[in-house]
Amino acid sequence: MRSVEDQQTRVTAAAVAPRPVRVAISEAQGLLCAEEVVTERPLPGFDQAAIDGYAVRSVDVASAGTDLRNEEDERIDLTLPVVGEVSAGSRQPIRLQPRQAVRVDTGAPLPTLADAVLPLDRTDNGRARVKVFRPVRSGDYVRKIGDDVQPGDVAVRAGTIIGAAQGGLLAAVGRDKVLV
Structure with a gap:
């Protein structure tokens, strides 16, 4: 007979990690971001x-x-x-x-x-x-231009749970989809 810990180890080792998929921001609420989202433009984009x-x-x-x-x-x-x-x-x-x-x-x-x-x-x-x-x-x-975010800044880090704030930031930096 196996111990609980041994069985957990075996099950975890056999589990297949899901492959990330790209979804609309509105569908990403509550999911983990699977990519570093780097901004390409400043926010705000004007004074x-x-x-x-x-x-x-x-x-x-x-x-x-x-x-x-x-x-x-x-x-x-x-x-x-x-x-x-x-x-x-x-x-x-x-x-x-x-x-x-x-x-x-x-x-x-x-x-x-x-x-x-x-x-x-x-x-x-x-x-x-x-x-x-x-x-x-x-x-x-x-x-001023870029007071919130500068080009090259990470807007949302991989592993972050996407909520309303992250969804809003993703939209503000020009993203309509995100890898989750």
């Missing part, structure tokens, strides 16, 4: 707004919140014209000019020349013109 607000050139709002006065000693508010609006998922490029603002949603591509996003709570939330109460620095509230 984007990290919050809702106004895309601006930081140099244009550097004096916001300071006590600027005109010749009659009246306070001067820093106000910029709002020349457009960009939503997340938009593919239409907008070029920002000096001393302008563009309303942006979280995840929206940053207009050309914009280097910061001005949070709504630092403004009067204007539609045609926006009054700026506090400045931002270059890079504030911006997700």
Whole structure:
């Protein structure tokens, strides 16, 4: 008679490992990833707004919140014209000019020349013109190209159980199928 351990060893040795198959990401939920998924492109793939607000050139709002006065000693508010609006998922490029603002949603591509996003709570939330109460620095509230993933990074390691997060990342890096 064989011991339990001996029988387990024999059964394990006789078992045939399943061959990996390539399946759609939606069908891979709960399965083990059988490959290292290496990214070929950066994520995000463009500079984007990290919050809702106004895309601006930081140099244009550097004096916001300071006590600027005109010749009659009246306070001067820093106000910029709002020349457009960009939503997340938009593919239409907008070029920002000096001393302008563009309303942006979280995840929206940053207009050309914009280097910061001005949070709504630092403004009067204007539609045609926006009054700026506090400045931002270059890079504030911006997700830069490749902040999350760089080309060559491993997005999902072999042996990882594929869940919703891994499925989303696989889709974001351009994969529609994965080896499991």
